[in-house]
Amino acid sequence: MILHGDSSEDEVRRLFEEFTGPIFQKPPLRASVKRAVRVREIYACELLEMADRKVLFRIACQSGTYIRKFCSDLGQVLGFGAHMAELRRIRSGPFVEDKNLYTLHDLLRAKREYERCGDESPLREVVRPLEEALEYMPKVYIRDSAVDAICHGANLAIPGITKLDKHIERGDTVAIMTLKGEAVALGEALMTTEEIMELEKGIAVKTDRVVMRRGLYPPWKGK
């Protein structure tokens, strides 16, 4: 962030603290969403370095927060304005900078390696199984017999469930997984964990997006 006036490190630090928590934000002029004031959560904001008017800081925020806007808002409060100079996303949910982050060059090299020597390990290293993306999602594990129906778009009923996350609320987005740990679909929970544990039948999860391809598991033939 580049400030448009002189400020002290303490002043900036105090402002970061002030801006932590839920804040109002209006998306910038050139935005891909409706320009209405909305609430976004800033989990943490930390000043790393400051030289003259240049400020280097680290921020953890809710998805959909415009950092460019955050900088200019901060400048407005300071009185002289500020703008964002550079931004690097260091984390997005389960994707972090220091774990399995690869460049386009790495990808190209891995692909060439596979084509030339038939060694698939570099390619497997760069391309990760998509289940890793669902690491922080509440999960529902289902029986083999229920998989094919879900793949065809059916909703998940209670008899198909074997294991599930302890803290599922109604309306949460959950990942439906097989017992082998493969992702089958994403859905919206229609029941809480307690209800699913108590009841014997009923629809527990509404399927929204199927991930697994059809025909991988055999269709259920009835008892």
Added chain:
Amino acid sequence: MFEFPKSHMLSIYKLPQRKLRRCRMKPPWMMPREIVVKSEDATDPNYGWDPYHRPLEEHIKHGMINLDKPPGPSSHEVTAWVKKILGVRRIGHGGTLGPANGGAIPRSPGSSR
């Protein structure tokens, strides 16, 4: 030059305390995760694969890349390049970074359905 009154501006960006209580203060990856068992069942090894032992073709179809996007090209352009390198028909990206921003973006070579 016009100057904003400082104390007044702050009240615009900060939410009142009573709304603060309703907000979840933890990022999603800090939420507690725990598994409870409803009924035990075994899985048939004849169908499907463990996510780490899929055949390569399946692995790429059900894969994702944590890609370090260079500042410059847009997320959309980079998606097209990954498509070309891997030779897959369908690919998506989660989260968009502006052209000038580098960093981690997940990309999933989606199912070719």
